[in-house]
Amino acid sequence: MKKILPALLLPTLLVSAMATAPVTAAAADAPKITIMVGGITKMVYLPAKLAEQLGYFKEEGLNIELQSQPAGVDAENELLAGAVQAVVGFYDHSIDLQSKGKEISAIVIFGQVPGEVELVSSKAPSIKSMADVKGKTLGVTGLGSSTNFLTQYLAYKHGITSKEYSVLPVGADNTFIAAMKQGRIDAGMTTEPTVSQMLKTGEASVLVDMRTVDGTVKALGGLYPASSLYVQRNWLDSHKPEAAKLARAFVKTLRFIKTHSAAEIADKMPKDYYGNNKPLYVQALQNSLPMYSADGRMPVGGPETVLSVLSGFNPNVKGKKIDLSRTYTNEFVNQVK
Numbered sequence: 001m002k003k004i005l006p007a008l009l010l011p012t013l014l015v016s017a018m019a020t021a022p023v024t025a026a027a028a029d030a031p032k033i034t035i036m037v038g039g040i041t042k043m044v045y046l047p048a049k050l051a052e053q054l055g056y057f058k059e060e061g062l063n064i065e066l067q068s069q070p071a072g073v074d075a076e077n078e079l080l081a082g083a084v085q086a087v088v089g090f091y092d093h094s095i096d097l098q099s100k101g102k103e104i105s106a107i108v109i110f111g112q113v114p115g116e117v118e119l120v121s122s123k124a125p126s127i128k129s130m131a132d133v134k135g136k137t138l139g140v141t142g143l144g145s146s147t148n149f150l151t152q153y154l155a156y157k158h159g160i161t162s163k164e165y166s167v168l169p170v171g172a173d174n175t176f177i178a179a180m181k182q183g184r185i186d187a188g189m190t191t192e193p194t195v196s197q198m199l200k201t202g203e204a205s206v207l208v209d210m211r212t213v214d215g216t217v218k219a220l221g222g223l224y225p226a227s228s229l230y231v232q233r234n235w236l237d238s239h240k241p242e243a244a245k246l247a248r249a250f251v252k253t254l255r256f257i258k259t260h261s262a263a264e265i266a267d268k269m270p271k272d273y274y275g276n277n278k279p280l281y282v283q284a285l286q287n288s289l290p291m292y293s294a295d296g297r298m299p300v301g302g303p304e305t306v307l308s309v310l311s312g313f314n315p316n317v318k319g320k321k322i323d324l325s326r327t328y329t330n331e332f333v334n335q336v337k
Contacts, residue, residue, distance in 0.1 A: 040068035090146035094327035111227035118208035124186035139188025193284035222305035247332035
């Protein structure tokens with residue numbers, strides 16, 4: 001005998017169903033926003049994939065597609081070409097591009113420090129500091145990338161010009177490791193989990209560590225806001241509701257990172273991110289936790305430090321009038337309760 005629900009329960013059940021089911025449907029029906037990540041497996045950019053894994057994009061009714069390029073400069077070019085709507089990359093591109101007459105703006109800051117490490121190969125024992133890189137080959141993710149910017153500055157700080165060493169774009173992860181193993185680079189800048197992988201095998205050692213506040217202040221003179229979500233200014237002006245939803249999704253993700261252990265965060269990531277060595281991934285993530293922002297806001301004094309660093313060696317920026325207020329905004333993260 002068919003069970004008949006009491007009439008009084010029907011409105012309640014209907015409301016309950018409407019409250020839960022349409023979230024995914026609304027996200028699927030929303031216009032697609034494509035976010036290009038400058039190396040999606042890099043821990044500096046972990047909030048991008050983690051937000052997807054936690055379902056925060058769908059909670060906001062967003063239809064997000066994440067794509068990946070090995071270097072931030074490639075992601076930046078995709079944005080400028082209009083192929084994607086947003087980039088997860090380093091904030092310093094906002095300043096560099098303004099000097100060239102193009103305007104992009106960071107709307108959520110993921111990292112208050114770069115999270116980058118200059119590793120020196122065990123095959124290059126003569127390199128004890130960046131003062132020893134003259135005549136050497138240094139690896140970066142790509143020419144014009146943030147790793148290239150930081151490499152130039154660290155050498156410049158020790159009185160060495162970019163003409164006195166070679167720079168080789170080697171990407172990240174396995175391609176970086178291969179370049180160092182094969183002796184094609186003497187030192188290079190990379191992020192976790194590559195750092196922990198190379199330190200464990202003894203094939204490299206740390207030359208400059210910018211995973212922590214103390215290490216970054218020592219190397220660069222102050223906080224250096226780095227990984228961020230940035231968009232073109234004209235897109236931002238016409239898509240403020242979408243920007244607010246993106247900010248909410250990412251601030252919730254940053255709060256999750258700050259309130260969970262490295263092991264708990266790793267459990268949320270796809271298994272192929274840590275392959276057959278989850279303990280190493282967890283350790284690398286533990287090393288990276290200090291770099292993440294707790295609220296997505298631009299740290300006080302951060303833009304000034306980045307401008308100072310870029311002005312030190314970058315002829316595009318040096319002596320140019322840069323309006324820092326147009327390179328980022330806290331408008332949307334400030335709306336998150």
